[in-house]
Amino acid sequence: MEKLPKIGIPIIIIAIILIIVLAKSAVTVGSGERGVLYETFGGGVVTDEPPLGEGFHIIAPWNKVFVYNIRQQELSEKGMSVLSSNGLEIKLDASILYQAKAETVAKLHQTRGEEYLQSVVVPAVRSATRSVVGRYTPEQLYSTKRDAVQHEIFEETKKIVEPQFIQLNAILVRDVALPATIKQAIERKLKQEQESLEYEFRLVTAHKEAERQIIEAKGKADANKILSASLTDKILQDKGIEATIKLAESTNSKVVVIGSGDSGMPIILGNQ
Template sequence: MEKLPKVALPVIVVAIILVIVLAKSAVTIGSGEAGVLYKTFDNGVVTDAPPLGEGFHIVAPWNKVIIYEVRQQELFEKMKVLSSNGLDIILETTAWYMPKSVDLGRLHQEKGENYLDRIIKPALRSAARSVVGRYTPEQLYSSKRDIIQSEIFDETKKILDNQYIVLNDVLVRDVTLPATIKDAIERKLKQEQESLEYEFRLVTAAKEAEKVIIEAQGKADANRILSASLTDKILQDKGIEATIKLSESPNSKVIVIGSGDSGMPIILGNQ
């Protein structure tokens, strides 16, 4: 076996060192991520420059890059809270959040990679307890759901705005009440619905009765006016008109000129 030239060994060693250095220096940041640069010999975390964006980067081998996901993320939280009258309520929420990319260095320096458990979850729980504590179980179960959701979002956002985190939305997925309270509320809502339906039927019946009375009054007024306008003279004129039309009819008949007790011509008969 031939011995390697004396110059080959140093070259191989240098090449190995270069490969190691390059491997330590090369950083690839994926889609939806950003990197916080930590300079070991220069004041640690870089906070006065934007984080490293997506793609391939070369950094000094003695420095580090901490990669964060900066796209929108989802947090599902199920918690026990108290209503205004002290009853236990199970609240299920979903929050959509993302770190502020421009402040990623400060987030890492002040909160750390575990900012979800350190900041977001406590903020969401605190806001939920504060908001739910203002309402009764009945309000939570029915009419106030959207308002509660909006208030939890506003209070959580107020906390997170100064924590380098963007809160996009909060959704109240479900409100679970004690079984006895839920049953009582449902019975009450059913009774209220039945009461509204009964009132509606009463109003409808009253309107129908009013309509019948108005129609009857109208007919009575019309008959009274008609009766008052039918004088003997008018009746005679109408009778004469009818007699003339009868006489002009092609049907055979016998007409006696004269008048009966009413003053109208007498028709004896026809064939």
């Protein structure tokens, strides 16, 4: 076996060292991510410069990079147990849409770290949910006030998380689960209210139809009064003469028109 040249051994050692250094120095930040640089000998987390963007980066081998996802993420909270205003236990399911802010992700890392979801977002959502739901009755939560509850939980959670460099995009209340007996009682009440509204609507409709018929009948009666007042004996006689003349002139008529009666109208004889 041939011996390596003396100069070859240092070259191999240097090459190995370079490979290790490059492996420690090369950092790739993926799509939708940002890198937070930590300088071991330079003061720790770098917060006065923009975080590392997507792509390949070379850093000093003694430094570190913490990679954060800055895309919108979803937290699903199922079966949160909270109390209504009258002390009944309510189970609530919600989806929380959040993300780390790209421009302040270094400060997020410095103050809260990579576990910010569990240390900030989850406690904030649960605290806000308990506070908001405690202002409403089960009936309001089940029917009329769900949108208001959803909005208030969002606003209260936002006040907690946004000062801590976390962006809250939405909170969606998917389901409100009440005790079975309470839910049935509310559904019965809502059904009765709906039936009452339908009955009132039918009464209003019937009343309006009755008024319409009265107005229509009154109009007809007034019209008949006006017509009767305008029909004098002279007008009726003239109309009768006109009708008699037309009848006599008809080729299909088989009547004889002679003289006149007591009213001055012609007397019609025969109609065979």
